[in-house]
Amino acid sequence: MRQKRSFIKTLDTVVTYIILISVALVFFFPCLWLILASFSKSGTIYSFDGFFPAEYSFDSFRLLFTDTALYNYPKWFLNTLFIASFSCILSTFLVILTAYTMSRFQFKARKPMMKTTLVLGMFPSFMGMIAVYLLMTQFNLINNHWGLILIYSAGAPMGYLTQKGFFDTIPTSIDEAARIDGANNFTVFRKINLPLSMPIIVYTALTSFTWPWSDFILPKLLLKEKNMYTVAEGLMSLGETEFARFAAGSIFIAVPIVILYFFLVKYMVNGMASGAVKG
Amino acid sequence: MKKRGKQLLALLLCGVLFVGCGKSKGSKDNPTSTGSALFQGELERNVTIRVLENDTAIERGYFNELMNAFNEKYKEYGIVAVDANMDQYLDLANDGPYGYGPDILYQANDVLMKYVKGKHILPLPVESLDCYEQIPEVAWKAYQSEVDGKVYTCGVPVNVQATMLYYRKDMLPNDWDTTWDANKNSIPDMLENWSAMYRYSKEVHEADSKKYGYMVSLYDPYFSAGYLFSYGGYIFGQNNTDPKDIGLGAGDAYKGTMVLKQLARIMNEECIDDTIKRSAYTKLGDGTYFATVSTPDVYTTFLKELILTYEKDGLSNDEAKKKAEENLVITSLPKLPVNGDITQESNEFMETKSMGGINGYAISAYTNAPNACLAFVDFSTSYDMMMKRNEYLGIAPARNDAATAAGGLSAILYEKLASGNIVIMPSIQEVAQIWDPMNTFFSDLAKDAFRKEGEQKYITKESYQKGLDTVSKQINDAIFTLTTKE
Numbered sequence: 059m060r061q062k063r064s065f066i067k068t069l070d071t072v073v074t075y076i077i078l079i080s081v082a083l084v085f086f087f088p089c090l091w092l093i094l095a096s097f098s099k100s101g102t103i104y105s106f107d108g109f110f111p112a113e114y115s116f117d118s119f120r121l122l123f124t125d126t127a128l129y130n131y132p133k134w135f136l137n138t139l140f141i142a143s144f145s146c147i148l149s150t151f152l153v154i155l156t157a158y159t160m161s162r163f164q165f166k167a168r169k170p171m172m173k174t175t176l177v178l179g180m181f182p183s184f185m186g187m188i189a190v191y192l193l194m195t196q197f198n199l200i201n202n203h204w205g206l207i208l209i210y211s212a213g214a215p216m217g218y219l220t221q222k223g224f225f226d227t228i229p230t231s232i233d234e235a236a237r238i239d240g241a242n243n244f245t246v247f248r249k250i251n252l253p254l255s256m257p258i259i260v261y262t263a264l265t266s267f268t269w270p271w272s273d274f275i276l277p278k279l280l281l282k283e284k285n286m287y288t289v290a291e292g293l294m295s296l297g298e299t300e301f302a303r304f305a306a307g308s309i310f311i312a313v314p315i316v317i318l319y320f321f322l323v324k325y326m327v328n329g330m331a332s333g334a335v336k337g
Numbered sequence: 338m339k340k341r342g343k344q345l346l347a348l349l350l351c352g353v354l355f356v357g358c359g360k361s362k363g364s365k366d367n368p369t370s371t372g373s374a375l376f377q378g379e380l381e382r383n384v385t386i387r388v389l390e391n392d393t394a395i396e397r398g399y400f401n402e403l404m405n406a407f408n409e410k411y412k413e414y415g416i417v418a419v420d421a422n423m424d425q426y427l428d429l430a431n432d433g434p435y436g437y438g439p440d441i442l443y444q445a446n447d448v449l450m451k452y453v454k455g456k457h458i459l460p461l462p463v464e465s466l467d468c469y470e471q472i473p474e475v476a477w478k479a480y481q482s483e484v485d486g487k488v489y490t491c492g493v494p495v496n497v498q499a500t501m502l503y504y505r506k507d508m509l510p511n512d513w514d515t516t517w518d519a520n521k522n523s524i525p526d527m528l529e530n531w532s533a534m535y536r537y538s539k540e541v542h543e544a545d546s547k548k549y550g551y552m553v554s555l556y557d558p559y560f561s562a563g564y565l566f567s568y569g570g571y572i573f574g575q576n577n578t579d580p581k582d583i584g585l586g587a588g589d590a591y592k593g594t595m596v597l598k599q600l601a602r603i604m605n606e607e608c609i610d611d612t613i614k615r616s617a618y619t620k621l622g623d624g625t626y627f628a629t630v631s632t633p634d635v636y637t638t639f640l641k642e643l644i645l646t647y648e649k650d651g652l653s654n655d656e657a658k659k660k661a662e663e664n665l666v667i668t669s670l671p672k673l674p675v676n677g678d679i680t681q682e683s684n685e686f687m688e689t690k691s692m693g694g695i696n697g698y699a700i701s702a703y704t705n706a707p708n709a710c711l712a713f714v715d716f717s718t719s720y721d722m723m724m725k726r727n728e729y730l731g732i733a734p735a736r737n738d739a740a741t742a743a744g745g746l747s748a749i750l751y752e753k754l755a756s757g758n759i760v761i762m763p764s765i766q767e768v769a770q771i772w773d774p775m776n777t778f779f780s781d782l783a784k785d786a787f788r789k790e791g792e793q794k795y796i797t798k799e800s801y802q803k804g805l806d807t808v809s810k811q812i813n814d815a816i817f818t819l820t821t822k823e
Contacts, residue, residue, distance in 0.1 A: 100645055104616035113649070128396045195435040282437045283422040295424055297392070298615055299638055 096305035103301045111302075118306035129300075131307055133285055134292035137203060139314065141288060142271040144207045149214035149266035154259060157221030158247060162233070179216050184275055191279055201283050210270045224258040225251065257326045264322060268315055375707040376462050383415035384706040386713060389439035391425050391696070393634060399729035407716050416709045429457050433703040440704035441713055445694040446479040449492045450764035453482045458699040459707060460489035461714070468493065468718040471736040475754060478576065479695040479761045492699040493714050494735035496726070497750045499693030499759040500560055500670065503621060503639055504528065504628035507664040527628075530672045530686050531596065534628070535679040538603035541627055552604050552626045554614040555597055555783040558775035560630050563691035564593030566760045567673050570805070572771060577763035583812050585775075586805030592677025594782055594801045599679050601786035609783045618642045621665075633667060633746060636731050640665055669749050693759035695735060767816045774811035778804060 091110070095103070096118055098111035106112060122131045160172060190209060191200075199205030232254075233246050241249070252259075274290040281287055287295070293307045394400045404418045421439035429452055432438040442449065442458070452458045463469055463477070472494050480492035509525055510517060517526045517533065526533035527550070538550025555561050562572070562585075569588015573579050584590075600608075607613050613620075617629040622642025631639070643665050647657035670691055674683035698717065700710045716722065723739035726732055733750035734740045740751035753759045762768060782804065785795045795801050 100619065100642070102616075102619050102642075104619040127398075128392055195437075200435065200437050282424075282427070282432060284424070285422055299618060 092305050093309055096302060096309045098302040098305070101302040102299050118302040119310070121303055122306050122310065129292065129296060129303070130285060131289070131292065131310075134287045134289045135311070137286060138271060138288040138290075138311070141203050141206050141210075142267050142314075145210035145214075145270040146263055146267040148207065148211035150259060150263045152211060152215045153218050153221055153262050153266070154255070156215040157218040158225055158251065160218060161222045161225035162230070162247075162251075175216055175218070179219075183213065187275070187279055190276075194280055200280055201286050202280075203286065205280055206270065206276060206288075209276060210266075210273075214266060221258050221262060224255065228254055260322045260326045264315075264318065267318060271311070271315065375459060376465075376711055377708060379708060380411070380414050380416065380712060381706040381709045384709050385417045385419055386440040386704070386706055386709050387421035388418050388441045388443075388713065389421040389423055389425065389427065390443050393637075393730055394443075394726070395420065397637075397729050399726055402725060402729070403717055403722060406722070407713055410716065411709070411712065414709070416706070416712070418713055429701060430455050433457050433701055436703065438701055438703060440701050440706065440710050442699050442701065443495070443696065444699070445498065445696050445762070446492065446494075446764050447694065447762045447768050449697065449699045450480065450482065451766055451769065452699070453489075453491050453764075454766050457702050458491050459702050459704075460491050461493065461700065461711065463490045463493060466493060466711075466715050466718065467720075468715075468723075468736050471720075471738050473735075473737065473751075473755050475757070475761065476695050476735045479764050480697060480699075482764070483578075492697040493718050494695045494697040495718060495723070496696050496732040497693060497735055497754050497759065498632050498634065498696055498733075499750060499753065500563065500630045500691040501633055501667045501746070501750075502528065502628055502630055502670050503617075503636075503665065503667055505621060505624065505643075505664055506666050507660075508624060508627045528668060528671055530674065530683075531600075531679045531689070532674055532681070532683050534671055535599060535603055538627070542603065548625055548627075549605070550603060550627045551600065551629070552613050552617065552620070553600075553608065553630045554611050555601055555604075555608045556610055556776055556780040557614060558772060558779060559692050560614075561597055561779045562775065563670070563689060563760070564596050564673070565590040565805070566593075566690040566692070567687065568592040568677065571760075573763050573765065573767070577761070578765060580765060580767040580816050581813075583809040585809045585812075586802055589677065590805055591798055591801035594795065594805060595677045596673060596679055597779065597782055598786050598795060601783040604783075606784075606787055609780050609787075622646045630670070633731060633733060633750070636665075636667060667746055669753065688758050690758050690760055691753075692762060693754070694762050696732075697735070770815035771812050774808045774815065777811075778808040 094110050094114075095106075097114040097116065098106070099113035099115040099117060100111070101118065126132060160168065194200050194205050197205070199208070228251060232250050236246050236250050270288075272290055273288075274294065277288040277291040278294075281291060284292075284295070289307065289311050293304050296304050296307075388400075388404070390400045390403075394403075400420065404420070407418050408416075421441075423439060425444075427438065429438045429442065449458060460482075476494040476497070477490060480494065481488050481490050483489075509527075513525045514523065517537065518524070519526055520529075522529075527537040528534075534551050541548050541550040553560050562570075565585055568590050570590030570593060571577070571584040571587055574582025574584060604613075607616070613629070617626065617631065618635070618638045619642050620626045621629055621639055623646050640661050643661040644654070644657045647660050648654060652660065670689040672686035673679075673689050674681075675685040675687055676683060698714045700707060700714065704710050718736070720736065720739055723734040723736050724742060727734055727739060727743045727747060731746070733747040734743060735751075735754075737751065740747045750759070754761075763771075782795060785793050788794070795804060
């Protein structure tokens with residue numbers, strides 16, 4: 059009986075691992091292929107020996123940063139960093155304020171506003187592309203990175219619901235206790251709720267950074283000059299024989315996000331570990 | 338009070354409506370009947386003109402050279418030409434009216450001429466240009482448009498683009514001069530006629546199943562339409578200006594489709610789509626293919642791949658480059674048998690026509706400095722600059738004197754253009770409707786070569802003709818039935 063139970067347990071473990079490894083492979087394999095392709099010596103996809111490159115070299119990465127006459131990857135990288143960083147700061151600020159207001163304050167238009175944003179959020183953002191383009195031409199914000207930052211930041215508060223859900227989980231009794239001690243709204247927000255909200259702030263900052271970082275549609279619409287391109291738009295403009303450079307560029311754009319993640323992840327854990335109401 | 342509020346609201350609404358009536362920023366009136374009124378001959382002073390060149394010209398440093406030379410010549414007027422720094426395939430119709438397009442564009446004739454109907458490019462006083470006499474009429478025609486009985490020229494031809502045969506000299510049989518030179522003219526037969534190319538390709542593939550002789554993406558009308566033209570087919574009547582007359586099946590064009598299907602038999606199924614078009618650089622380089630067809634502007638891409646192969650074989654970069662330059666050859670297309678059957682020996686051959694394009698400059702209708710732009714176009718199409726362009730990019734100049742002086746491939750292309758063996762892509766807007774039906778037909782035709790005996794669609798003359806008539810009808814439907822009438 060005990061032997062049978064042990065066998066079933068082992069079988070369960072083996073099957074679970076097989077499923078997990080298979081799923082992991084499905085997700086990991088394209089990444090591995092892209093990484094290997096970025097080291098392809100010939101540069102084109104058609105010289106591969108079967109599925110993988112026949113020869114490897116660092117040429118694609120070297121060209122990415124040195125051969126800038128036509129494809130100025132370093133410039134695109136800095137442009138993207140600029141747009142993503144400022145969008146991240148402004149978006150996080152606006153989203154957190156919106157979510158906190160909707161969570162903590164009761165006012166007449168609160169419910170209608172929540173319903174409206176919910177309905178508006180259901181429409182895909184590219185529906186308004188033509189309107190956005192025309193508006194940007196009137197504001198002279200075509201070929202201007204601030205135009206993109208403005209759109210990303212202004213649109214971000216529409217997705218405040220996740221953050222509001224987080225604020226809803228922080229007991230209002232803490233706010234009340236602080237108010238009894240003489241704290242005003244701003245103090246309650248800054249000294250009580252903000253430190254407790256680190257995980258959601260970090261989450262908001264990360265998502266606000268990654269959206270502009272990888273977006274293609276909006277930069278394609280608003281940035282016409284090559285030296286204003288973002289990485290996504292620039293990579294799409296590469297010639298058809300530049301696949302290895304495309305792969306290298308795609309691999310390299312992951313670097314800032316990974317750094318940002320490792321830098322911010324401790325705040326997520328710290329925030330989650332901290333408590334407020336004891337007993 | 339309430340009434341006053343309503344009045345105020347009505348007034349505000351009227352105001353909003355009138356705002357829409359203002360002249361939009363960056364836009365200017367399009368030229369109507371003639372553009373020459375804008376070209377007064379007096380150069381605008383202290384202006385910057387944005388020039389959109391093609392990527393290869395920028396990459397190889399020609400464009401920089403051109404701008405520097407122009408800016409030096411016109412510095413006393415304060416005219417500065419700069420790189421528009423935009424995607425070479427930008428849409429002037431969308432970006433031009435808002436002031437975000439370039440002042441001068443360099444593109445193929447079909448791309449530039451699509452802007453004519455919307456008056457996005459200016460008609461030019463081409464007779465005043467230095468290159469006018471040197472460019473053949475057929476090239477000027479690619480940029481002409483007729484409105485109310487008056488002919489306007491909206492672009493200046495720079496270079497001729499047409500399909501050419503690329504092959505590896507070192508992959509010719511060692512004894513070709515005795516076995517593959519029937520007429521003893523020191524030119525291998527497979528480069529002279531398609532029948533020999535067919536035989537040689539079969540031989541190459543039979544000797545090594547991984548290797549092929551001639552390979553090309555047959556589905557691409559740019560490569561395949563020439564076979565129809567050679568036997569009497571055409572796209573639009575009246576020198577490609579009458580969209581009501583679609584003649585892909587005219588004359589003996591069905592013989593062209595027979596040749597295409599026969600060519601498919603010496604290839605593999607990759608000829609059905611655009612796989613070969615993209616992989617040809619690598620495959621010709623590594624010796625998988627002996628020959629393919631492409632345009633002269635991609636010569637360096639082929640060369641790069643061949644150099645890599647030789648480097649892999651142990652040669653130094655210099656040695657590999659020298660050997661690659663020696664062995665990668667571009668030449669005109671082999672001749673076609675008059676009877677349209679390349680599988681049999683034939684004694685009667687005729688020239689193969691190919692579809693081509695004329696790349697050139699046009700001036701945006703939204704420029705603030707048309708005269709300075711015209712000066713730039715004049716300067717960049719001068720003999721010296723065309724020779725420099727040829728030297729940097731290997732293109733075939735549209736100017737007779739430059740083509741003659743450059744010799745070689747440029748002279749061949751110029752001669753083919755002048756003799757009518759390069760059929761220029763139509764410049765009318767309706768040309769946009771020809772590509773999809775033709776892609777589908779050529780793809781089906783190539784696929785037919787790989788179908789089983791009883792399942793093949795194209796066997797008899799009638800079936801080939803029916804296929805061509807169907808595609809002509811599809812194009813006609815796309816132009817006149819499916820598009821919105823204005």
